[in-house]
Amino acid sequence: MDFLAEGFRRALALLLSGDAEVLGIALLTLKIAVVATVLACAIGLPLGYLLATRRFWGRRAALTAVNTALAFPTVVVGLLLFGLLSRRGPLGGLGWLYTWQAIVIGDVLLALPIAAALSAAAVQGVDPRVRRTAETLGAGRWLTAWTVAREARFALAAVITAAFGQVVAEIGAAMMLGGNIRGSTRTLTTAVALYTSQGDFGLALALGLVLIALALIVNVTLQLLQGKGSG
Amino acid sequence: MVELRGVRHRYDRRLVLDLEQFAVPAGAMLAVVGHNGSGKSTLLRLLALLEAPTEGQVLWDGRPVRHRPPTALRRRVTLVEQRPMLLRGTVLENIGFGLRLRGVDGTEAYKRTAEVAEQLGLLALLERRRHELSDGEVQRVAVARALAVRPEVLLLDEPTSSADRAASSALYRALAEQRAVPSKPPLAVCIASHQLEDAYRWADDIRALAEGRLSPVTPENLFRVELAPAGTDTMSARVGAIDILVTTDRAGPAVLAVPPGDIFVSSAPLSSSARNVLKGRVTRIAAHRPGGGVAVTADVGVELVAIVTADAVRELALAPGVPVVFSFKASAVRVF
Numbered sequence: 322m323d324f325l326a327e328g329f330r331r332a333l334a335l336l337l338s339g340d341a342e343v344l345g346i347a348l349l350t351l352k353i354a355v356v357a358t359v360l361a362c363a364i365g366l367p368l369g370y371l372l373a374t375r376r377f378w379g380r381r382a383a384l385t386a387v388n389t390a391l392a393f394p395t396v397v398v399g400l401l402l403f404g405l406l407s408r409r410g411p412l413g414g415l416g417w418l419y420t421w422q423a424i425v426i427g428d429v430l431l432a433l434p435i436a437a438a439l440s441a442a443a444v445q446g447v448d449p450r451v452r453r454t455a456e457t458l459g460a461g462r463w464l465t466a467w468t469v470a471r472e473a474r475f476a477l478a479a480v481i482t483a484a485f486g487q488v489v490a491e492i493g494a495a496m497m498l499g500g501n502i503r504g505s506t507r508t509l510t511t512a513v514a515l516y517t518s519q520g521d522f523g524l525a526l527a528l529g530l531v532l533i534a535l536a537l538i539v540n541v542t543l544q545l546l547q548g549k550g551s552g
Numbered sequence: 553m554v555e556l557r558g559v560r561h562r563y564d565r566r567l568v569l570d571l572e573q574f575a576v577p578a579g580a581m582l583a584v585v586g587h588n589g590s591g592k593s594t595l596l597r598l599l600a601l602l603e604a605p606t607e608g609q610v611l612w613d614g615r616p617v618r619h620r621p622p623t624a625l626r627r628r629v630t631l632v633e634q635r636p637m638l639l640r641g642t643v644l645e646n647i648g649f650g651l652r653l654r655g656v657d658g659t660e661a662y663k664r665t666a667e668v669a670e671q672l673g674l675l676a677l678l679e680r681r682r683h684e685l686s687d688g689e690v691q692r693v694a695v696a697r698a699l700a701v702r703p704e705v706l707l708l709d710e711p712t713s714s715a716d717r718a719a720s721s722a723l724y725r726a727l728a729e730q731r732a733v734p735s736k737p738p739l740a741v742c743i744a745s746h747q748l749e750d751a752y753r754w755a756d757d758i759r760a761l762a763e764g765r766l767s768p769v770t771p772e773n774l775f776r777v778e779l780a781p782a783g784t785d786t787m788s789a790r791v792g793a794i795d796i797l798v799t800t801d802r803a804g805p806a807v808l809a810v811p812p813g814d815i816f817v818s819s820a821p822l823s824s825s826a827r828n829v830l831k832g833r834v835t836r837i838a839a840h841r842p843g844g845g846v847a848v849t850a851d852v853g854v855e856l857v858a859i860v861t862a863d864a865v866r867e868l869a870l871a872p873g874v875p876v877v878f879s880f881k882a883s884a885v886r887v888f
Contacts, residue, residue: 454636457629457631468639
């Protein structure tokens with residue numbers, strides 16, 4: 322148990338001293354997570370709305386596909402993208418492998434099914450009269466969607482939180498596509514894995530605590546945002 | 553103004569509406585009456601351009617409406633559902649919702665909101681939210697919200713189903729005031745209701761809907777029945793506690809209508825060729841439509857309405873509670 326206590330002491334010291342490496346890793350993780358969440362939600366939420374509200378051929382199959390993609394293993398996504406982005410792959414020319422952009426792409430692919438499937442469920446949970454009310458009072462397509470989204474705002478905030486949770490905690494794609502390069506693609510999860518395997522338990526624990534704090538801050542912020550005005 | 557032509561509408565292959573023609577002319581006060589499940593709400597949703605008919609056409613000003621009607625066209629009509637939904641926010645925000653969508657500026661929007669709120673007795677509720685309102689109040693807010701956008705056609709689905717008498721007269725008064733405001737084209741109102749008396753009071757025109765079809769007779773005495781053989785050329789239909797004999801070659805499920813003008817009203821059974829002789833007591837007497845006689849409602853095992861002259865009411869001393877006999881021929885009963 323001593324090494325645990327020692328780890329905590331070390332972690333606290335690192336955090337309080339404002340260690341540059343810890344800060345750098347945390348900021349990179351935040352950047353990747355925010356960009357990936359924004360992109361995944363920008364595509365996923367409208368997709369979920371369409372899946373929930375439009376009747377088209379193959380809709381059921383599309384919903385099944387999105388729901389299945391929820392359980393996609395992160396390493397498989399990492400592997401597939403690695404094939405695409407590697408020098409000999411079709412997207413090799415971009416030179417994105419082992420950059421933070423590559424991690425973002427992987428994270429977007431992982432968070433997209435969450436954003437789409439959960440927002441479809443959220444929108445389906447909204448009373449169908451909301452949509453009819455907006456339409457009959459003269460809302461066009463966008464304003465109708467906006468009205469429905471306002472009614473589902475708690476569920477949609479949970480969708481965004483879940484998407485953020487997925488990308489911030491994910492390690493498979495980050496490791497395979499980013500390569501865990503110090504100072505450029507080392508994220509909190511890959512760093513925790515590395516330092517644990519190197520036996521630097523204190524540093525790993527410090528980074529783990531930062532990860533938890535990050536998730537907490539984002540959750541609290543989202544809750545504060547949606548808490549404004551109820552009923 | 554808005555018209556359905558050759559419309560057949562299905563939900564999961566089930567035919568719910570089958571109308572050759574149905575029109576709401578500009579400035580009309582139209583009532584659609586029928587049982588629950590007769591297709592009234594579906595009819596209103598098609599007229600409101602919220603759904604496109606499975607078959608047939610919706611026409612506005614004589615021109616067919618596209619499958620996805622443009623917003624500008626949809627803004628000419630608005631529907632208040634039977635159980636309307638208020639959106640997040642206050643009553644004030646709800647009433648102003650349609651105005652904000654149309655970009656009506658704040659001062660004008662407030663003026664119009666206050667105007668309809670006053671007409672419907674909602675001024676004291678403007679700051680309330682949906683969970684602080686009764687069903688009747690929600691209904692009134694929804695009507696106010698619809699009136700505020702000044703549509704050309706206002707569709708109301710059972711607008712007084714949760715309202716008490718005072719609230720429902722406030723509603724009809726508000727409608728009358730809105731119709732009195734000169735507008736071009738004049739406001740047309742189409743109300744779906746199962747309350748016939750209300751419909752008779754204010755509507756210019758009443759259409760009866762049964763099983764998704766327009767009924768060829770007046771909307772009283774409509775029953776959904778199962779026809780069973782009862783003789784060589786007659787069928788029997790169980791309606792409430794009584795059996796009605798019908799001349800028809802149909803069997804099985806059907807809608808049956810007893811035209812109120814074909815019912816003989818007497819104080820004792822008559823010796824006549826009428827096969828249906830039903831004894832009961834008068835429950836209501838109401839002046840029918842202007843110049844159209846008196847509607848006598850009696851409970852003869854089921855409520856039936858007969859139309860008689862004012863003289864007959866006097867001679868037979870008809871009043872609520874008085875015993876009465878309703879007679880009608882099996883061949884007078886319409887089946888469809």
